[in-house]
Amino acid sequence: MSAAATLLVQMARDSDRAVVTEFDLFLLARQLFRDRGYRGVKIPSRNGPLNARRARKVLSEATFDLGYYPSEVPSRYLPRDPDFTSVLFTVNDGDATKVMLDADPFCYLSHASALAFHGMGADTSELHISTPMRGQWAGYARHYMEALLGDNLTSLNDEYERVFPLTQPKPCPEVRGRPLHRHELSNPLPPTSFDPARTRVSPPGATFRDTLAAPGWCGGMDHVIAIWRTYAARHADAIICAVAEASEKIVRVRAGYLLEEVLGVRDPRIEAWLADAQRGSSRKLDPTAPYIGRFSARWMLSINVDTPELPATTAD
Numbered sequence: 490m491s492a493a494a495t496l497l498v499q500m501a502r503d504s505d506r507a508v509v510t511e512f513d514l515f516l517l518a519r520q521l522f523r524d525r526g527y528r529g530v531k532i533p534s535r536n537g538p539l540n541a542r543r544a545r546k547v548l549s550e551a552t553f554d555l556g557y558y559p560s561e562v563p564s565r566y567l568p569r570d571p572d573f574t575s576v577l578f579t580v581n582d583g584d585a586t587k588v589m590l591d592a593d594p595f596c597y598l599s600h601a602s603a604l605a606f607h608g609m610g611a612d613t614s615e616l617h618i619s620t621p622m623r624g625q626w627a628g629y630a631r632h633y634m635e636a637l638l639g640d641n642l643t644s645l646n647d648e649y650e651r652v653f654p655l656t657q658p659k660p661c662p663e664v665r666g667r668p669l670h671r672h673e674l675s676n677p678l679p680p681t682s683f684d685p686a687r688t689r690v691s692p693p694g695a696t697f698r699d700t701l702a703a704p705g706w707c708g709g710m711d712h713v714i715a716i717w718r719t720y721a722a723r724h725a726d727a728i729i730c731a732v733a734e735a736s737e738k739i740v741r742v743r744a745g746y747l748l749e750e751v752l753g754v755r756d757p758r759i760e761a762w763l764a765d766a767q768r769g770s771s772r773k774l775d776p777t778a779p780y781i782g783r784f785s786a787r788w789m790l791s792i793n794v795d796t797p798e799l800p801a802t803t804a805d
Contacts, residue, residue: 490565493518493536494550496527498567501551507583507591508570511548514578515653516637518544541652548653552578575659585616585667590689592658595629595680596620597689599672600706603696606688609720610708615668617706619691622673623657629680630655670706676736694727698735701743710775710794717747722754729758738765743774746788750800766790 500517501509522539526532537543553566562568567578570588577592589596597603599619604610621629634655660669683689691699697717704710721728725748732744741762748754766772766789773780773791781793783801792801 490550491536491547492530493521493532493547495565496521496530496532497547497551498565500527501567501578501580504580506580507588508573508577509567509580510577510592510655510658512634512653512655514548514551514567515544518547545652572661572664573658574661575656577658583665585665585669586688588664589616589618589660589669589671592660593618593620594633595626595677596671597678597683597691599691599696600670600699600703601708603691603699604707604716606690607693607696609693609696609716610712613708615670616664617670617672619672619674619677620657621677622675625675625677626657630657633680672703672706692727692731693724694729694731697721697724697728698731698740698744701732701740701747702735702737704775705777710777711796714747714751714794714796714799718751721747722752725752725754725756729756732762733758739772739776741765742772742788742790746774746785746790746792750785750787763787 497514497518500521501514504517506513519539521527521532522536551567552569553562554569567580570577570579572588573592583591586598586602590598596618597620598606598617600617601610601613601615602617605612620626660671663669678691678695682692700707700713700716704713707713707716728744728748732741735741735744742765745759745762745766748756748759766787768789771780772789773793775794778793780791783792783803784790785792785800786802792799
């Protein structure tokens with residue numbers, strides 16, 4: 490292994506990362522060749538300026554694809570991570586959450602995992618992650634690479650992009666032994682929503698909104714209703730702001746019913762959602778359960794859950 494490759498491995502292991510992509514390693518290689526060394530150790534003068542060919546050679550020397558020999562990877566290499574079918578390399582120990590957040594720069598904890606993070610539900614064995622759909626993810630990746638490689642990708646950087654593309658990771662059904670639910674969304678939270686110094690997780694308002702859009706990913710509607718009754722009042726303003734941006738009208742109708750009729754929250758912004766209410770057998774509090782004749786007349790919503798104390802009118 491060359492001196493440059495040895496230093497690259499050390500740089501990766503000194504990072505606060507559990508896994509890295511080839512693009513991540515390329516960025517470290519740029520730093521290494523720019524500084525001509527790392528932590529007081531110089532790379533030999535025969536190593537000229539970094540170009541795509543030299544970068545590929547250094548990365549190949551620093552990494553090891555597990556292939557058929559998982560027990561024979563020497564410790565001086567960065568091994569291919571076995572929990573992904575796409576190319577990532579294991580750098581340091583990390584649980585499933587850290588591995589996924591390091592692997593995908595645009596994903597975040599959502600649904601049941603976000604509820605647990607915010608202390609509004611027990612942590613489960615399953616990990617829920619949301620990420621943009623493929624086309625949108627690629628657009629975010631382009632801007633991300635532009636920010637790191639320069640204001641605009643030059644012809645040289647275009648070459649780097651072809652050799653070290655930043656592509657959407659493909660995790661296995663389990664990551665670090667934890668079942669993974671990865672939700673590709675058409676309207677995810679944008680990367681600018683998150684503080685880089687903090688764990689990427691949907692904020693409380695957006696998390697409450699997601700419980701009504703996909704209650705099955707949050708423990709089921711009975712569990713969701715219990716969480717709303719316990720915690721929603723203290724987050725009412727954040728919920729109203731988030732729900733107002735929901736792409737589905739039925740989410741506003743469900744939220745309006747829970748906020749007004751169950752929790753007693755009165756706000757003109759909630760009243761505006763009455764315009765989204767309409768009659769129909771598909772207008773149900775629980776989207777997975779059949780329609781029943783208990784309903785909210787104000788919100789034109791079937792209260793089709795086994796929670797008799799919820800306010801509702803029974804059809805004659």
